[in-house]
Amino acid sequence: MKRNYILWLAAGLVVALAVFGLWSMRSRAYSADNQLEAGYQKAFYNLIENVNNVNVLLSKALVTSSNGQRIMVLTSVWHEAEKARSNLSSLPLGTRDMTNTQKFFAQMGDFSRTLAEKIAQGQTITQREWNILKQFKKNTQSLNQYLRELSDDVARGRVKWEKGSFASGMSRRIGEVMADKFVAIDQRLKEEAPTIAYDGPFSDHVENIEPKAITGSAITEEEAVERGKKFIENPQNIKYDVSVTAKTRGVIAAYTLSFKRSGSDDVDIVMDISRRGGHVLWFLNSRDVKEQQIDVETAVEKAEKFIETRGYENMEATGSLRENNVITVTFAYKQGDVLIYPDFVKVKVALDNGEVVGFDALGYLTNHTERTIPEFKISQEEVEKKFEGRLTVSRIRKVIIPDDAKKETYCYEVDGKLDGERYLVYINALNGREEEILKVVETDRGTMTM
Amino acid sequence: MNGLAKRARLAAALALVLMLAAALFLESMERSAQEAAAEYAVSARASDIELLARLVAAEASGEPYAGQVAVAAVVLNRVKSSKFPDSIPEVIYQPGAFESVSNGLIWARTPSRTSYNAARDALNGWDPTYGCIFFWNPYKRVSAWIWARPIVTQIGRHVFAR
Numbered sequence: 001m002k003r004n005y006i007l008w009l010a011a012g013l014v015v016a017l018a019v020f021g022l023w024s025m026r027s028r029a030y031s032a033d034n035q036l037e038a039g040y041q042k043a044f045y046n047l048i049e050n051v052n053n054v055n056v057l058l059s060k061a062l063v064t065s066s067n068g069q070r071i072m073v074l075t076s077v078w079h080e081a082e083k084a085r086s087n088l089s090s091l092p093l094g095t096r097d098m099t100n101t102q103k104f105f106a107q108m109g110d111f112s113r114t115l116a117e118k119i120a121q122g123q124t125i126t127q128r129e130w131n132i133l134k135q136f137k138k139n140t141q142s143l144n145q146y147l148r149e150l151s152d153d154v155a156r157g158r159v160k161w162e163k164g165s166f167a168s169g170m171s172r173r174i175g176e177v178m179a180d181k182f183v184a185i186d187q188r189l190k191e192e193a194p195t196i197a198y199d200g201p202f203s204d205h206v207e208n209i210e211p212k213a214i215t216g217s218a219i220t221e222e223e224a225v226e227r228g229k230k231f232i233e234n235p236q237n238i239k240y241d242v243s244v245t246a247k248t249r250g251v252i253a254a255y256t257l258s259f260k261r262s263g264s265d266d267v268d269i270v271m272d273i274s275r276r277g278g279h280v281l282w283f284l285n286s287r288d289v290k291e292q293q294i295d296v297e298t299a300v301e302k303a304e305k306f307i308e309t310r311g312y313e314n315m316e317a318t319g320s321l322r323e324n325n326v327i328t329v330t331f332a333y334k335q336g337d338v339l340i341y342p343d344f345v346k347v348k349v350a351l352d353n354g355e356v357v358g359f360d361a362l363g364y365l366t367n368h369t370e371r372t373i374p375e376f377k378i379s380q381e382e383v384e385k386k387f388e389g390r391l392t393v394s395r396i397r398k399v400i401i402p403d404d405a406k407k408e409t410y411c412y413e414v415d416g417k418l419d420g421e422r423y424l425v426y427i428n429a430l431n432g433r434e435e436e437i438l439k440v441v442e443t444d445r446g447t448m449t450m
Numbered sequence: 451m452n453g454l455a456k457r458a459r460l461a462a463a464l465a466l467v468l469m470l471a472a473a474l475f476l477e478s479m480e481r482s483a484q485e486a487a488a489e490y491a492v493s494a495r496a497s498d499i500e501l502l503a504r505l506v507a508a509e510a511s512g513e514p515y516a517g518q519v520a521v522a523a524v525v526l527n528r529v530k531s532s533k534f535p536d537s538i539p540e541v542i543y544q545p546g547a548f549e550s551v552s553n554g555l556i557w558a559r560t561p562s563r564t565s566y567n568a569a570r571d572a573l574n575g576w577d578p579t580y581g582c583i584f585f586w587n588p589y590k591r592v593s594a595w596i597w598a599r600p601i602v603t604q605i606g607r608h609v610f611a612r
Contacts, residue, residue, distance in 0.1 A: 085536065
């Protein structure tokens with residue numbers, strides 16, 4: 001009798017504990033859910049606000065009679081558009097395609113920024129640019145309207161962002177969820193928004209740049225293997241089994257070669273060789289690098305020798321970065337006395353035995369060509385004068401830098417110091433405009449620019 | 451006469467010492483400013499590497515090395531692209547963008563030395579995908595629209611597309 005009583009008590013306790021456990025788990029999950037939902041709704045309301053602001057700002061940019069005001073307003077468009085990008089990417093839309101809307105915001109902000117820059121440099125806005133601004137204003141207006149339609153759903157309470165993972169019959173009754181409605185907006189925007197070309201990184205023309213230095217005729221797989229074997233350094237004389245393991249269809253069509261140690265299944269080296277002309281685009285050797293045996297200068301010399309013997313002449317080392325026992329050295333092509341930054345190759349050297357364990361010539365092969373260098377309209381003295389009393393200049397040299405839209409600009413590179421900190425300033429050699437400032441940070445591992 | 455020369459010599463010596471001290475002081479100030487800047491730059495890069503290596507470990511461990519570099523490169527290509535947000539954390543933590551964030555693997559798995567190397571190679575510019583912004587496992591179910599993207603290459607168990 002007494003034993004029964006204890007058993008019942010124990011059973012009751014277990015049940016009570018289980019119920020309590022379940023309840024506390026549920027309430028924790030519930031409050032976590034609410035926090036998430038709050039974050040999503042915040043992003044949603046912010047997005048509406050951003051779109052509204054951009055629309056108003058764009059109309060002001062069209063109306064204002066003052067260039068100073070226009071610069072301010074266009075800069076604000078850029079900021080609001082960037083915020084819209086960030087808010088849109090915080091929404092739980094799963095793996096759905098929202099790339100058109102993202103791109104729309106990015107282009108609108110970027111375009112407005114470059115336009116503000118143009119005005120600041122005293123250039124006038126062309127009719128085509130006015131039209132793009134007007135188009136953007138129209139687009140944001142309709143986008144605003146689409147989002148307001150969705151906001152009725154949001155105002156009703158908790159939003160059904162996604163179909164639940166339970167019974168499909170149940171979820172079918174819910175109909176179109178919020179995420180699907182966003183996809184519909186994305187598709188509409190795709191049809192309405194213009195494709196635009198301008199001087200910024202997100203311009204539509206930047207994506208389709210033809211590689212300039214891929215020349216020659218098509219090669220076979222066997223030829224690719226032969227070329228690949230000859231290209232690598234192999235100081236330890238490892239026997240590799242080399243074969244073509246893939247064909248890539250990127251900007252440059254290529255064979256992918258895999259180097260396996262004889263008798264092993266692990267790939268040591270991967271290399272891409274262009275199908276046209278058989279240029280080695282890049283390779284990486286992923287072997288373990290042991291203790292450092294050689295110093296950095298020797299490694300840089302090794303890298304120099306490596307590219308020289310592979311047909312890259314007139315290259316100058318422009319920077320290096322040491323990480324663990326590997327150093328990555330960047331070289332740029334020099335035509336006459338002009339250093340051409342877009343034509344760069346990178347070489348990775350292992351500091352244990354000085355072997356080259358990585359190479360990347362995509363920059364060089366995409367951009368390299370013999371240029372007709374124009375006469376520099378600004379003299380070096382004029383450039384020096386600009387910095388008198390501001391920067392202690394240690395070197396000025398002629399360079400080509402790529403701008404945001406990958407267009408090449410002839411510049412003087414001014415290397416100088418202020419308060420012990422090093423800077424690189426780029427002055428356009430044709431019109432004297434200041435194109436770029438880089439702050440150089442020197443660490444014990446190498447130099448970085450930011 | 452003698453005293454004057456002595457005093458002049460003393461003054462010169464004193465001036466020299468003072469100048470030396472000033473130079474040393476300036477030099478040390480310069481160096482500390484440089485060191486502070488260096489530390490800042492290194493830590494910015496270090497956090498990029500850390501986050502990328504975590505994603506590589508969670509999404510591509512067991513993949514060939516080039517496949518691991520490729521996954522890190524896709525993240526960096528997204529940062530550069532207009533179609534995705536513009537920082538590494540925003541790209542990685544975009545809701546639904548990476549399976550390993552949804553299932554928590556990104557925090558559960560410790561990156562190996564290989565994951566760090568792959569992250570570094572990608573940050574240093576190696577891109578086996580030639581600018582791809584999507585990758586997926588073709589043996590798993592993915593949204594239909596993704597298959598419509600132009601495929602550049604397949605490395606290990608991942609397909610990469612622009």
